[in-house]
Amino acid sequence: MLKKEGEIRIPAGCAISGIMNRKGIRFSGVDIITSIALMHDRSNGLGGGFAAYGIYPSHKEFYAFHIFYDAKESKEKTEEFLNEHYDIDLAGKIPTRKMSIIKDAPIIWRYFAKPKESTLIESALPEDEYTARCVISINSNIKGAYVFSSGKNMGAFKAVGYPEDVGEFYRLDEYKAHLWTAHGRFPTNTPGWWGGAHPFTLLDWSIVHNGEISSYDANRRYVEMYGYQCSLQTDTEVITYLFDLLVRKHKINLELAARILTAPSWDEIDAMDPEKKELFTNLRRIYSGALINGPFSIILGSNKGVLALNDRLKLRALVAATDGDNLYLASEEAAIKVICRNPEKIWYVEGGKPVVMNLEVPDKC
Amino acid sequence: MKRVYAVEKLCLNCKLCEVYCKTAHSKSKNVIKAYKYETPVPESRIFVEGDNTASLAFSCRHCEHPACVEACITGAMVKDPETGIVTNVKERCIGCMTCLLVCPYGAIRPGHIAYKCDLCQGETTPACVANCPNHALVYIEGGSEK
């Protein structure tokens, strides 16, 4: 009797890839699909997904909810909830191609919505926190409904299948984004649940992740103290919540947050000059529950840009390259070379040192 | 030269130093055999005085200018010029006990011949020091202030 994500912890190995243009110039999903397709053997066909930023310029002030429904009843209940809390501008099925390889698709809908003025004011919350709580509420309380994307002017697209097939299924060649990330999954269980594929998202955060963290339960029990519910029991989910907590709620700069999650060793800290030593000692003390142990490489996307990070001991592969205004990231050098023959610079990402590219024309969301 | 010094506040009055001294000077070097089956029973060259409240183990001080060496009428008592250890050469000792009378520490005991500490013939660590359960005996250079 196989349990699905959320009922049991499923470790996974995988492939990740990412492309970004710093000037916000948008391009189609063809390149990212080509890149992730090259790493076919890193997946086993049990999950693939993409995150794309800048794809809904006409609705860029609206939250774009992408939702899976197991059944009509789930859809009805969810829409009731959404209508109570949001004004929905546009709603409809996410366009897909019929493919025999992609089986057992749930009902996949998207909604462009703004929080209802009155309910938002009553809640006394900023709209991001309001939306985060609504999403967590739907995912925890409404059976058969799963919000898998909830950011503005961005969207996640995922399914059970090889990522290149998933890309074709969602017609990603027809979208244009300035930042694409992709993931191919190799889970050590066969749950067949679409919601379990990567990327994991919350608001405009998206994470694609390769690896298995041994500190998972310490991280989960830390982050759940601050209002998060790790309902999926996946590493990716907890890493996303850690970033959300440190960056959005505690207002720590993204690169420092990444450094906190892959904190320097005590030996390194002891060798620092007094001011830095005090800073990092205090950060390690306060955020000891956020320290991530175990092999991982992640690509974190947001409306502000992209961040790639490896664990402190560099136990997973991650390659980066720059060419002109573009940044390429992937689990393998070949996956970059297949879409960018001769990048100006190509290097292997160092453990614990984040690679960051910020959007030069940030979307004012 | 290194000598055996006693740390009075650590001495337990267990007298195990005496037991191991006897064993080290036995033929069999085995505690049980030394006590039960050897004749004559070997003598201890270290002596514990006092009781459970305060006790001390003392032995020959291997003096710089040994009175016993001067007093010895047969020349059996000698101080080795290299090691500094004062020993009683068995073949020459006639058991007159003059050395015993002149020793200011009372570190010589009577028997078939005169018995005194020989620092285990220059072994790395004398048996009494090695076997004291509380490290109340130390084998170090220098004067009594240590």
Add this chain to the structure above:
Amino acid sequence: MLEYLMPEYKVIRDKDRCIECGACARQCSNEVHKIEEDGSLSADEVKCVNCQRCVCLCPTRAISIQKYENNFRENANWTDQSMKEIFKQAATGGILLSAMGNPQPYPIYWDKMLLNASQVTNPSIDPLREPMETRTILGRKPDSVEFDENGRITTEIPPGVTIDVPIMFSAMSFGSISLNAQKSLAMAAKELNTFYNTGEGGMHQDLFPYADHSIVQVASGRFGVHKEYLERGQIIEIKIGQGAKPGIGGHLPGEKVNSEVSKTRMIPEGSDAISPAPHHDIYSIEDLRQLIYSLKEATGYKKPVAVKIAAVHNSAAIASGIVRAGADIVVMDGYRGGSGATPTRIRDNVGIPIELALAAVDQRLRDEGIRNQISLVIAGSIRNSADIVKAIALGADAVYVASAALIAMGCHMCRTCNTGKCNWGIATQRDDLVKRLNPEIMSKRVVNLIHAWDHEIQEMLGGMGINSIDSLRGNRLMLRGIGLSEKELEILGIKHAGE
């Protein structure tokens, strides 16, 4: 004269091995061995408490101690033990007093939990080749901080103390144990860069050089508590209770109060030192807050204040109150905790296992969102490094050990500390016995023990794919239960092996 109580032990002396050196007779403070006129040794067994001193010291290993076999008629309800206790009380009319921790065969939960190792999907880490961090910082911390333009933290962060291993030495007062025993612990704490605890007996001046590694305790009797004492400690621990005797105060018999103890505790020589049951200025949680802040005021807010409680039924609620009362560290002592003297019935029947209390308190504090604000330290029979790893996985920041350190120093758990005749020089004030404990030797043994445990912890961490103790803390998925009921698994917050 009707003798109701027979000896518990027989002294077996192998005549073929005994060389009649008399060391046993000179060493036994209970006067069991005697040198007869003809030089042979005899034993008066009724006085033997099985401390094993003679056995360990005998140069020919001629002595062994065995149970005195005199069997009452079998009765699973009225056991020999329960009847003997009645005989004792019928003779004396007094409370039964015991020492050291609860010896009854209640379940030991440490032994019912198993650890994980990483394979394939997540590599294990090699402690020989990679740094393995066991450093821990104890103290109160904010949930988040603010930065200025230069990236410096502007939020005030309360004081913390760093320990290189997640192990500290638990409170054992001067009076219950000898000065040499305390010195050994203090020396070991300094070498290991961790802490020892003065217990409720004040701090003797010989220990002043080790003040940087001391935790000073403020217990209900307030023995030895004055401003300099508080200034010397690095952590101030308010002792509300201890695992061996929840609900009652300490008792040091007058015989153990010699001139040194009297000076250090600030009480008259020869008088019984009886700590009251509650602190008479803490009758409710707000009173505790008052004491915590008085201590902080007295020491300029420079030292973390810990509050130690015994693990009892509503520990979770009490712990939550302690956190909100302003404590920096919460210490919990389980029912297996040791003591120099405690009423037998209370030791064996009051309190709960630390494993369950720890799991409950850690979960409750997380549910309330306040776990990250303080450090949690537990005690109550940590016997080996696996217990420590499991304790941290359940949620502790560090552990206290006491009995284990004493065993390293020679204690054989004869459990007669209250008589003050400890043959190992540990739980006594008699000079002739205390001098048997050479702090140079004994501190080294304790250091060896903790180093050995630290290496074992690193091996286990590496096996789990973790290279920092921060990632083990509260990581309950690293534990699985075995032979536990649904309820026990639920309270511990772990799954059963196989899941």
